[in-house]
Amino acid sequence: xxxxxxxxxxxxxxxxxxxxxxxxxxxxxxxxxxxxxxxxxxxxxxxxxxxxxxxxxxxxxxxxxxxxxxxxxxxxxxxxxxxxxxxxxxxxxxxxxxxxxxxxxxxxxxxxxxxxxxxxxxxxxxxxxxxxxxxxxxxxxxxxxxxxxxxxxxxxxxxxxxxxxxxxxxxxxxxxxxxxxxxxxxxxxxxxxxxxxxxx
Numbered sequence: 001x002x003x004x005x006x007x008x009x010x011x012x013x014x015x016x017x018x019x020x021x022x023x024x025x026x027x028x029x030x031x032x033x034x035x036x037x038x039x040x041x042x043x044x045x046x047x048x049x050x051x052x053x054x055x056x057x058x059x060x061x062x063x064x065x066x067x068x069x070x071x072x073x074x075x076x077x078x079x080x081x082x083x084x085x086x087x088x089x090x091x092x093x094x095x096x097x098x099x100x101x102x103x104x105x106x107x108x109x110x111x112x113x114x115x116x117x118x119x120x121x122x123x124x125x126x127x128x129x130x131x132x133x134x135x136x137x138x139x140x141x142x143x144x145x146x147x148x149x150x151x152x153x154x155x156x157x158x159x160x161x162x163x164x165x166x167x168x169x170x171x172x173x174x175x176x177x178x179x180x181x182x183x184x185x186x187x188x189x190x191x192x193x194x195x196x197x198x199x200x
Contacts, residue, residue: 021083021084021085021087021088021089022088022089022090022091022186022189022190022192023083023088023089023090023091023127024091024092024093024189025076025090025091025092025093025118025122026076026092026093026094026095026132027053027054027076027093027095027096027097028175028176029093029096029167029175029176029177030093032176032177032181032182033177033182033185033186033189034182035179035182036177036179036180036181036182036183036185036186037182037183037186053071053072053073053074053075053076053095053097054075054076054095054096054097054098054100054114055075055076055095055098055114055115055118056075056098056111056113056114057073057075058073058100058101058102058103058104058105058108059073059102059103059104059105060073060102060103060104060105061073061102061103062097062100062101062102062103063100063101063102063103064100064101064138064139064141064142065100065101065107065141065142065144065145066138066139066141066142070103071097071100075114076095076118083125083127086126086127088127089127089128089129089130089192089194089198090122090125090127090128090129090130091129091130091132091162091189091192092118092119092122092129092130092131092132093131093132093134093167094115094131094132094133094134094149094150094153094161095134096134096137096146096175098110098111098114098149099134099142099145099146099148099149100145101145107145110145110148110149110152110153112152112153112155112156113156115131115153115156115157116156116157119131119157119199123199123200128194128195128198129198129199130162130192130194130197130198130199131153131154131157131159131161131162131199132161132162132163132164132166132167133150133161133162133163133164133167134146134149134150134164134167135164135165135167135168136164137174137175150164157199158199158200159198159199159200160197161199162192162197166185166188166189166192167185169181169182169184169185170184
């Protein structure tokens with residue numbers, strides 16, 4: 001169970017109306033947070049026009065380690081829009097897609113180089129950057145890949161990532177947020193303190 005209480009509507013309005021902008025980059029779950037929060041001042045989403053993929057390429061598309069539906073190979077444009085205030089915060093979601101395996105080459109080692117490059121691009125804006133782990137998903141093989149992704153990226157970036165329970169909220173399919181779930185995650189992001197958890 002998540003450590004975060006569900007935010008009430010009034011509390012959420014108060015948080016988002018007083019917070020600096022939170023620029024969210026990441027996969028489709030990040031996009032759904034933006035959709036849920038788009039009418040609230042203080043939450044801004046930056047990502048590609050179709051923010052639903054991983055940060056790195058895979059040969060032949062992506063598939064869970066144990067098989068299942070194939071998702072296309074595509075890469076996020078994590079440089080879409082720059083923050084417009086020195087007080088803004090960038091929150092980057094690690095992507096579940098990068099914990100998948102290649103249809104052509106199988107389960108190759110996690111590609112941390114794409115995260116190192118993405119981090120360099122994001123910190124170049126001059127704003128704090130907080131990376132958030134991928135939450136649990138799928139069977140044991142998929143969860144092992146998620147654990148590997150979270151720990152490998154943390155090691156490559158040389159910092160502690162925000163724990164995955166920040167991203168645990170009501171979902172309609174075990175991965176993607178309902179409107180209420182996206183709103184809950186947005187309220188948590190507005191409360192994060194970059195002084196304690198931003199990656200250098």
